[in-house]
Amino acid sequence: MNIPYVVEERPDSGLTNGKLGVWLFLASEVMLFGALFSTYIILRTGAVEWPHGELNVWLGMANTFILIGSSVTMVMAWASLKMHDFGKHRLYLTLTFVLAAVFLVNKYFEYSDHLSRGEGPWHSTFLAIYYTLTGLHGLHIIGGMIVMAYLLGPGAALYKKNPDQFTNRVENTGLYWHFVDLVWIFLFPVLYLL
Amino acid sequence: MDQHVTASAREHGAHTVDVRHAHAVDVHEHAHAELGFWRKYVFSQDHKVIGIQYAITGLLFLLFGFGLMMVMRWQLAYPGKPIPLIGNWLGQDRAPMGIMLPEFYNQLGAMHGTIMVFLGVVPLAVGGFGNFVMPLQIGAPDMAFPKINMMSYWVYFLGGVTMLVSFFQRGGAAQSGWTSYPPLADIAPGQTLWLVGMVFLITSSLLGSINFIVTIVQLRAKGLSYMRLPFFVWAQFVTSFLLLLAFPPLEAAGVLQLMDRLAGTSFFLPSGLVVSGKVLPVAGQGNPLMWQHLFWFLAHPEVYVLILPAMGIVSEIIANNTRKPLWGYKALVYSVVFLGFMSFIVWAHHMFMTGMGTTMSAFFQTTTMIISIPSVVILTALLLSLWGASIRFNGPMMFALAFLPMFAIGGLTGLPLGLAPPDIHLHDTYYVIGHFHYVVAPGTIFALFAGVYYWFPKATGRRMNELLAHLHFWGSFVCINLVFFPMFIEGLAGMNRRMYDGGAQYAHNAGVVHWNVVQGYASWGLGLFQIFFIINFFMSMRRGAPVGRNPWDATTLEWSAPSPPGHGNFEAEPVVYRGPYEYSVPGAQKDFTPQFEPEDGKRR
Numbered sequence: 110m111n112i113p114y115v116v117e118e119r120p121d122s123g124l125t126n127g128k129l130g131v132w133l134f135l136a137s138e139v140m141l142f143g144a145l146f147s148t149y150i151i152l153r154t155g156a157v158e159w160p161h162g163e164l165n166v167w168l169g170m171a172n173t174f175i176l177i178g179s180s181v182t183m184v185m186a187w188a189s190l191k192m193h194d195f196g197k198h199r200l201y202l203t204l205t206f207v208l209a210a211v212f213l214v215n216k217y218f219e220y221s222d223h224l225s226r227g228e229g230p231w232h233s234t235f236l237a238i239y240y241t242l243t244g245l246h247g248l249h250i251i252g253g254m255i256v257m258a259y260l261l262g263p264g265a266a267l268y269k270k271n272p273d274q275f276t277n278r279v280e281n282t283g284l285y286w287h288f289v290d291l292v293w294i295f296l297f298p299v300l301y302l303l
Numbered sequence: 304m305d306q307h308v309t310a311s312a313r314e315h316g317a318h319t320v321d322v323r324h325a326h327a328v329d330v331h332e333h334a335h336a337e338l339g340f341w342r343k344y345v346f347s348q349d350h351k352v353i354g355i356q357y358a359i360t361g362l363l364f365l366l367f368g369f370g371l372m373m374v375m376r377w378q379l380a381y382p383g384k385p386i387p388l389i390g391n392w393l394g395q396d397r398a399p400m401g402i403m404l405p406e407f408y409n410q411l412g413a414m415h416g417t418i419m420v421f422l423g424v425v426p427l428a429v430g431g432f433g434n435f436v437m438p439l440q441i442g443a444p445d446m447a448f449p450k451i452n453m454m455s456y457w458v459y460f461l462g463g464v465t466m467l468v469s470f471f472q473r474g475g476a477a478q479s480g481w482t483s484y485p486p487l488a489d490i491a492p493g494q495t496l497w498l499v500g501m502v503f504l505i506t507s508s509l510l511g512s513i514n515f516i517v518t519i520v521q522l523r524a525k526g527l528s529y530m531r532l533p534f535f536v537w538a539q540f541v542t543s544f545l546l547l548l549a550f551p552p553l554e555a556a557g558v559l560q561l562m563d564r565l566a567g568t569s570f571f572l573p574s575g576l577v578v579s580g581k582v583l584p585v586a587g588q589g590n591p592l593m594w595q596h597l598f599w600f601l602a603h604p605e606v607y608v609l610i611l612p613a614m615g616i617v618s619e620i621i622a623n624n625t626r627k628p629l630w631g632y633k634a635l636v637y638s639v640v641f642l643g644f645m646s647f648i649v650w651a652h653h654m655f656m657t658g659m660g661t662t663m664s665a666f667f668q669t670t671t672m673i674i675s676i677p678s679v680v681i682l683t684a685l686l687l688s689l690w691g692a693s694i695r696f697n698g699p700m701m702f703a704l705a706f707l708p709m710f711a712i713g714g715l716t717g718l719p720l721g722l723a724p725p726d727i728h729l730h731d732t733y734y735v736i737g738h739f740h741y742v743v744a745p746g747t748i749f750a751l752f753a754g755v756y757y758w759f760p761k762a763t764g765r766r767m768n769e770l771l772a773h774l775h776f777w778g779s780f781v782c783i784n785l786v787f788f789p790m791f792i793e794g795l796a797g798m799n800r801r802m803y804d805g806g807a808q809y810a811h812n813a814g815v816v817h818w819n820v821v822q823g824y825a826s827w828g829l830g831l832f833q834i835f836f837i838i839n840f841f842m843s844m845r846r847g848a849p850v851g852r853n854p855w856d857a858t859t860l861e862w863s864a865p866s867p868p869g870h871g872n873f874e875a876e877p878v879v880y881r882g883p884y885e886y887s888v889p890g891a892q893k894d895f896t897p898q899f900e901p902e903d904g905k906r907r
Binding site (some may be wrong): 111112113129130133137139141148238245283 | 370447449520521556567570585
């Protein structure tokens with residue numbers, strides 16, 4: 110038994126199953142983060158005082174550029190596959206993975222700096238929503254890294270058997286990765302600057 | 304175009320005959336022989352097996368959740384008297400000397416709601432019927448992502464186990480109601496495991512809904528355009544969007560409540576909250592009302608998740624047993640899409656009592672009145688479908704017919720609750736309980752029973768016993784109305800919900816409190832009548848009358864597959880030639896013209 114439209118697109122929808130699935134997943138993710146951003150707005154508008162300048166803007170800005178850069182390398186990883194350059198694909202995908210790891214290392218320094226001063230999520234409502242939003246975003250980064258590790262490791266074997274399907278997988282991973290990037294682009298000004 | 308399709312279908316027809324002979328020995332036996340017991344029945348990726356797993360687990364949870372209610376009904380009918388039969392087995396921290404503790408009553412109440420909604424009805428209606436029937440009705444070989452399908456069942460299963468285990472932790476299960484309003488839910492025992500269980504259930508629903516939508520968009524058979532889809536598929540399609548987009552906010556709310564409980568945050572805890580005479584040592588500045596907004600943003604669409612698949616099932620059965628096309632198919636489709644959209648902007652009608660302001664109330668009253676229009680359109684279309692038909696009163700049809708007045712009572716009693724002035728009087732009384740139980744119990748659950756009787760032959764190749772089905776129906780119908788109708792009387796008299804003693808402590812309930820005894824006996828009677836269903840279910844699996852592909856003379860695609868269908872469902876790729884409900888077509892030789900039958904009337 111074969112499920113149709115795994116590799117080729119269905120003519121009337123113009124999509125493969127996987128791509129539609131990822132888009133739907135992202136729609137639900139928008140609702141998830143949308144609910145949390147709404148929570149932020151309600152908490153902030155209802156607060157008597159809201160702390161400013163608690164976070165290290167430079168570290169946050171560095172992380173913003175790191176994630177934007179990782180989105181670029183992610184596209185390059187997919188584009189290289191489209192141009193049938195498997196070696197370059199692996200290079201760019203590894204680079205994306207490394208950038209994601211650097212992002213997490215920065216995040217670790219930020220977290221540990223706060224925690225060393227006893228400023229955990231219990232400390233204030235601002236820090237509570239900060240840890241929740243960035244923590245959930247961090248989990249999404251880790252999720253993306255697991256998928257990339259799979260595509261670099263055992264998942265790479267698919268390229269020999271079915272290069273088109275492998276390319277689709279990389280593209281779908283990229284869609285997810287751009288979303289994770291986009292969430293951070295909202296998180297950075299909301300938490301660090303405003 | 305039509306000619307082209309017909310010609311290719313004839314080729315299919317010729318092709319099918321060969322395959323069909325080979326099928327019994329070759330295709331299916333071969334495919335099944337490769338899989339061992341575990342891969343075939345337990346960790347199966349076949350949508351039909353997963354559907355049956357969902358359905359049976361869902362039915363068991365429905366029985367368990369109903370069991371909790373039967374125990375509660377004893378306490379309501381005879382407050383403070385030892386529970387007979389099982390009282391001594393419940394343990395000292397739940398019912399010392401067999402007398403139920405208030406804490407345990409609260410646990411039963413919270414878990415009854417949670418289990419019936421999230422572990423019973425939704426898994427059966429969406430996971431069970433959706434999984435089993437939908438791919439067959441659209442002519443797909445399986446779901447678009449079979450592995451994710453398997454995963455969503457097992458994640459649901461884990462969620463169910465978590466909820467069950469939570470009864471045995473110290474302090475017992477969650478006891479803040481199925482709605483889990485903070486601040487109580489933030490500090491009450493048992494809530495953490497409830498939240499963990501909910502995260503599992505939400506994840507399962509998300510995986511399932513993505514799978515359903517992709518399957519319906521991508522895997523429809525040749526010729527099956529959107530306006531030729533059976534109404535059941537439309538209902539599942541809209542339901543999946545509701546699950547996809549409404550559940551994430553509850554997941555967010557669950558994460559926030561978990562943070563409140565585990566990380567000491569105070570998202571839902573206001574400053575200076577006093578508990579047992581002491582100020583709670585938290586940062587404060589939280590907003591308890593925010594939980595209600597996030598919760599009802601899910602839970603109102605969830606109401607339509609409970610009702611839309613039921614409407615889908617009932618539509619299929621009514622069309623089949625009236626031997627007529629559904630009245631107003633297009634109106635039904637547009638209504639269900641509009642209903643799905645509107646269900647996202649009515650949630651705060653659950654919150655008129657919170658003091659959120661008249662502007663908000665006015666907005667949500669208006670949207671609530673608007674959303675009642677498509678519901679009424681759907682119900683009216685189904686009712687008009689009965690007009691002038693020579694109805695076959697078989698087991699599934701009895702339940703489907705009963706759905707119409709029951710859902711009507713449930714829906715119409717909801718109108719006063721959707722308007723703030725009467726809602727302020729009726730809020731948190733038994734009237735509300737009566738209203739939503741009429742929608743979900745004699746409404747949705749009757750439709751689900753109808754679905755079990757209707758598709759049982761497809762799943763097992765055998766028919767269920769008609770006599771037992773009618774006994775099950777009439778007994779359930781009488782008892783369930785005796786349980787729920789008195790709730791309107793009690794509620795209008797002002798009897799509050801969630802009262803440990805059934806409201807006996809208040810003088811204003813004196814005139815209605817005796818109904819609790821009637822409701823008690825009716826609920827235990829309802830339990831007894833389910834035995835007919837259980838016996839019928841297991842007996843018919845082995846001894847039921849064997850059936851062919853199309854025992855109900857139905858028109859939709861699932862009836863062109865063998866009963867039960869093998870792995871991959873159809874022997875040859877199905878082709879669809881017409882709309883879903885071509886019954887009693889003038890000039891046709893028989894009173895049904897299936898979707899899969901080519902134009903010249905030749906059976907493929």
